[in-house]
Structures are given as C-alpha cells and as structure tokens.
Amino acid sequence: FTTICEQLAASGLNTPQTRIVLEKPLGHDLASNRAINQAVGQVFKEEQIFRIDHYLGKPSVQNLFALRFGNALFEPLWRREHIANIQITMAEELGVEKRGGFYEGTGALRDMVQNHALQLLCAIAMEPPINAHADAIRDEKLKVLRALKRWTPETLSQHVIRGQYAAGSVDGLPVPGYREEPGVSQSSSTETFVALRTEIANWRWAGVPFYIRTGKRMAAREAHIEINFRPTPHDIFKTPMGPANKLVIHLQPKDGLELHLFATGQSKRGPGGAGQTLAPVHLDLDFDKRFGSERVGAYERLLLDVLDGRLNLFVRSDEQEEAWRWVEPILQHWAADPVGPRPYNAGTWGPSAASAMIARDGFCWGEEC
Template structure:
C-alpha cells in the first residue's frame, strides 16, 4: 500500500521531538508500509536536501538504540520531502495538490501538527483545493480548542470536509504500551473482573508528574495551563480506560461508546465541590537534582503576573452502580519531584482481619506504571519468616508488605513500539481504536469547563493558584484533598 504523509508543521517542535523520530523507528522496525513518502510542510524556505539535513541533525548526540546508523538514516531520508506553504494562501494548497498528484498514493494522511487556531483554515482550504478525497485522512493534535465552544467549532469545520471515520483525533497516551496493557489486563483476564468495582476498590489515583518546566513553550503554555494540557485529554482518557464497562468487542466504536458513558457519568461540579475538591498550583523557584530552577513567572514567554496553573489535583466521582462512592484522584503538574506517571488502585481492607497488619496505607493495591517505567506491581501481605526463637502455635504470624512485579520492558524487550509510532501506523492503516471521537471530546470539555469558570472568578477576585516550590510534589492542599478521605498519594505511603 502506497501512502503520502503530509506533515503540516514539519519543522515544528512536535515533528522534531516526536513524529519524525517515531516514523524513523517504524522504518527501522520494518513496519512502515513500503511505497511511502513523508512531505514536511512549513513556511521555511528549504529544499528537500536541506530538510533531510535538518532532520538528520535531530539525531546528533542521541545515545543508545534510538541513534540510527548512517545507512539506516540514508534509507529513511529517501522518504523525506519538503513543501514550503503558507496555510492561509489558497495557491499553496494547489501546489501541494499538484505534488501529491505525481504519485496518486493509495492513502494520503494530512497531519496537522500546527497551532490549533490553524486547524479550521487548513481544513477549509484542503477541502476547497479538492484535497479531501475518500482516501484522505486527517490527524488533529491536541488541544482541540480551548473550551467547549471552540472545540465544537473546530469539529464542525473538520466534519464539513471529512467524514467521522476519516478524522483521527490523537491523544498519544492512548498509544502507550502500558495503556494498551491496562485494557488487556482488564478485558483479557478473568482474574480481575470480579473485584473491579466499588465493593472491592476503595480509591483510584491517576498521577502524571513532570520534572520539566515549560522549556521553550512558555508562550503556548501560558495560554493553556495544566487543566487543558493534561487533564481534559490524557488524564480523563486514562480514567475512562480504568472505569469503562467491557465493550461488546474490540472495534473502535464499541470501545469509544463505553468511554463516552464514563465521561457522561462523571459527577457534575457544584460550587461547593469546586471549592473543596479542586486544587490548582503554580511552581516557584526551587531546586531539582541539586540545581536551582526559576519560578514559572520568570520563564520566557510567561506573563510576570500570570495566573496560569502548572499543577492540578482534583477529586472526581462516577455516578453509576460500579463506581458509586469511589473517589478518583487526578494529579498532574510541572517541576515536580519526579518524572513519573502511574495509576494506583487501592483495595479495601479485609472485612474481618485475623492477623496483625502493618500500618501501610493501601496495604493491598495494584499500581500500573506508565512512565518512565512500563509495568505493574501487585502489593500484597505475606507472613513474615521467623528467625528469632519459636513462636507460640496459638499466636498469629505477623504480616509484611510484599509485591509481585512485572516489568514489561524486561519481559517484552526494549524494542517495543512507542506511542507515536503505534498511532502513526494505525492512521496509515485506518484503525480508529486508539483515537478520540468528537462526542468524547465534547463530554470531557463539558465536565472541565466549570473548573475553568471557577478559576476565572477567583482570578477576578485576585485569588491566584497556590504556590509550590519546584522539586516538591505540589501545594500542601493536594495532600489535604486526599487526607479528608483518610487517603494519601502513592509516594506518601
């Protein structure tokens, strides 16, 4: 199958850091279909050769198995081409159409790795130029809008050009091997289904922590914030994977139907719940790995009086029979103490304990590690071996925490398919299972929008985000949030 992948924003940060390295890995693995062509599109004035040199420089200094050999990159470079375009100029779309007509590939993928405000004009111009054909697919990067209204406007413009089955709204967390294993864990093993419910599970924690700050994305991030950047998409998609009912099959719409039910079942916000169950923070100066780091407001591109949140912690609930009364804690932030993402499922204690148990929070829990480690650990209690004297037969043995640990990288090898590699291959093949449907996005925006409105009202009163020092786990109010339910975050156990 021949394909053309047109990468709008072909010299941008996302293409540089994620997309082109993922395509190179797919080519190295032999999974990229033969007869392909990658056309980078941007406003820079480059030739094909200059574009190839630019992408080659991306891998200078890369260590380990991510570093391609000269021969490997030379073969990959044969796929790389470049087209200078101004996305607001209709004549440039006609030139792109002429270039694509040279091959008439079986599949054409339009990947919009651009600023979201360009999605509408790009789609409308692609349609006007006759580039939205039945064998064309469009990929939309997050964030898709900045609120419910803008999300609906973008989706309406895109659906005016393409059918829903041609639209691939990407969330790279859904392509992570660990998230795929979460679905396999739930729906491929009979062991877990009987206790995957409120009667057995006491609480669930989703943490996505980053040690990095905003880096070179200060201007973008200051208009976005952690809620839009991480919670509305990544965190809620993880929540759906944990909480959804078993789909009738593994087809795309069956899975997405069940995720939508979860989003629609989230307990809606009230003023009292917003005040008590949502914490926002912003990092100040601090230290990471012994090195001083500057405050968020001192970052390039950030307003010196910014109220943009770099940290969010919240308590959510799901109003259905499976999850009624189970708190779901979501936490994400920048400049935190670790680079780590995990899902911790804390089980209820035994109804009638007959052994003395150690004072360990969430004594029985399942922890699904997403990054940097990829695996899962089941935390249990076992009888401690006795090495000092003989115990009375009538005395119950003491228990000690133990864990069953599975490291997916060790089990399956380091050359596993990465998130973007998997998703790009799925786009080319036309598989929609790991992509987000429009009604899912709308439901997610509808749930988070009251939080944004609550913060706007706080800002108007001069109440900004809570400060926290870089290198910590965020504001102290985040610990108080879970402590009200007699719970703790995983690192506090």
C-alpha cells in the same frame, strides 16, 4: 482548521482513503472545540478523523484493556465493593522551558486533564465493550464522561486544587519559578499543577473517589495509575497490615504493572503463643524486560494505526466535547477567583492543599503512604 480542511478538499486530497490526524490543543473551551469539530466535520467524515492522544498509545494503557477484559482474575474485583480509591498521577520534573508564551494561554487543566487524564480515567472505569471495534470502545468511554459528577460551588472550592511552581531545586540544581520563565507574566495566574477529586455516578463506581494529579517541576518524572483495594474485612494476623493491596500501572519513565500483596513473614513467639506475621511483597512486570525495549513507541504505534485505519485508540468528537463540558466549570470558577493558584516549590509534589484534600477522605497519595 477550517482553512486547511477546505484547501485540502479543494486540492482534491479528500478521497475515501484520506485520513486526517489532529493533535491538541483542539480549542480552549467547549465552544471553540465545537467550532473546530464542526469545521473539520464539514469536509471530512468522522471515520476519517484521527484525534491523537499519545497516552493512549503507551503499552501500559493498551495492556490495561487486556488486563481488564482479557483476564477473568481482575474484572470481578473491578468495582466499588472491592476498590477504595483510584489515583492518576502525571508528574514532570521539567518546567515550561521556552514554551512560556504558549503555556500562559493553556495551563495544566487544558494541557493534561481535559485530554490525557480523562482518557486514562475512561480506560479504567469503562464497562466492557460489546466487541473490540472502535465505536464500541468509544461508546463506553463516552458513558463514563457523562457519568462524572457535575461540579457544584462547594466541590469546586474543596475538590479542585491549582498550583504554580515557585523557585526551587530539581536533581540538586536550582531552577526558577514559573513567573521567572521567559514569556511568562510576573503576575501570571496560570496553573502549572492541578489536583482534583471526582466520582462516577453509576452502579459500578458509586462512592469511589477518583483523584487526578498533574504538574510541572515536581519531585519526579512519573506517570502512573494506582488502583487501591479495600482492606480485608477481618484481620486474623498478629501484625499491622499497613496499606491494603494495590495495583500500580506505570506509564513513564517505564511501562509496567506492579501488584502489591502480603505474604507470610517470620513467625513471632511470645507470651501469647505463636503468631503469623505478614510482609509486603511486590509482583513487578516490566514490559521492556519482558517484551524487549525495541517495541514501537506511542506515537509510532498510533501512526501505524492511522495508516491501517484503526480508530480504537483515537478520540471521537462527542468524547472530546463531553470532556470539555466537564472541565469548563472549573475554568469559569478560576476566572472569578481572585486568590489564584497556590505556590509550591519546584522539586516537590505540589501544594500541601492537594495532600489535605485526599486526607479528608482518609487516604494519601502513593508516595506519602
């Protein structure tokens, strides 16, 4: 990065209109990320630097801001008194394919959690910005990152699960395990799966668990955010309520919103008299069907923003460094852990320990409820 930036400047390419786009990996730990930011910052101003995260260009993520801050309906409910837990899932059916050599030095925590997952968490949990300007938005995201609970030896052991896919089947076809992939060591301890639990220490979110889960060779290609609301305080209906209301924000393979509610079902009659029953209903908004499938893709949207000089959907250096500061204790804990990642069969939802982790809080992953 240093050499490229210096040569761009020496070639007369650093003008006030110049914009530089950087994509991960921007370092492998906090120290290397700081070094990159300092090297780039010696040549370019912060307002010229566009650190791209393609998840922020997805229509559903952009609509998350509109959902929260453009509608009076949800914001009063968007807090600890009404939300039981929040889950972020980013699952892939694919393995590392021919990128085993690259992935060996990266792993799921660096590849997905430090950037994509934490940016999604910030978009969900941030306070309303004072306006729609880039720094106002990024200031609020930075506050979320700084409010994430710091790790302790106990939480590192109980609230962080790492896994590595073994041989299995995807879509009915056999697939090799991670250690059998080209370029991967047969004794590799690189994680292809991470599940973790965290909390945000502020007035809005105190006590609400946030769960992040990402992995390769999982049961489906699925990325979504689940906002699970608390149940009603008193059940007056003669029917088991089942899971409470939830809002699902779909990121892939489709972009959309899905609101899970209860509506009146068939009435029951019996010795106890008539009783009203409830049935679950889903309100489903598919952005492709509603707005057309020819919408601009995530990267195209972000590159258009680069050309227009809009930094709203790009990551600032202090955000990035704070994210690295938060994940670094996990990396250090794993480096000293002789056990290594838990194996899980390809084509499943990861190690059973991830389900046990969330079950200890009395919750379950969306597909398990």
